[in-house]
Amino acid sequence: MADKTYEQLKKEYDxxxxxxxKTEKALHIVDNKIKDLNEKLLKSESMxxxxxxxxKNELNDPLSSLFALSSxxxxxxxxxxxxMKEVGKIFYKELSNLYQKISNIFAAADIEAGEIEIHSSRIDIKKFVFDIIEMxxxxxxxxxxxxNFKIVND
Structure with a gap:
């Protein structure tokens, strides 16, 4: 090693x-990517x-109603x-409500998994709102x- 000249040592040092x-820059980039991924993970966990x-709340409400009615x-x-007819109607409505919620959850899971495509369509907004109110x-x-719900014409 004593045979190396100053220029050779300087070149090796450089x-x-x-x-x-370069390694420090690459590590900095990787560190930033890890921080970004960690933030996304925390956000995902929160969601x-x-x-x-x-x-839990969506499923608990109709189930509680059904338990109260049966009790x-x-x-x-x-x-x-x-x-009995009135209770039967309520049971039917609550079970329909619960079925719809569970179906929506499964549909959301299928959409998330890419198994279902989302398509937009026109709806009768007045009927849609009244159906929700009825639920x-x-x-x-x-x-x-x-x-109370009032539709104001434009």
């Missing part, structure tokens, strides 16, 4: 320094937790035909609430 700077919380039926000693009619009645 090459090592260049290599170090997942929000989704699960919403899912009231069990406690009744004598049930008349009109009461919540039992909940509104149970809570002694009224919902």
């Amino acid at each position: 090459e090592l320094e260049n290599s170090y700077k 997942k937790m929000t989704f699960i919380s919403n899912l 009231s039926l069990i406690k009744e000693e004598q049930v008349d035909q009109d009461y 919540f009619e039992n909940s509104l009645q149970e809570k002694h609430l009224t919902l």
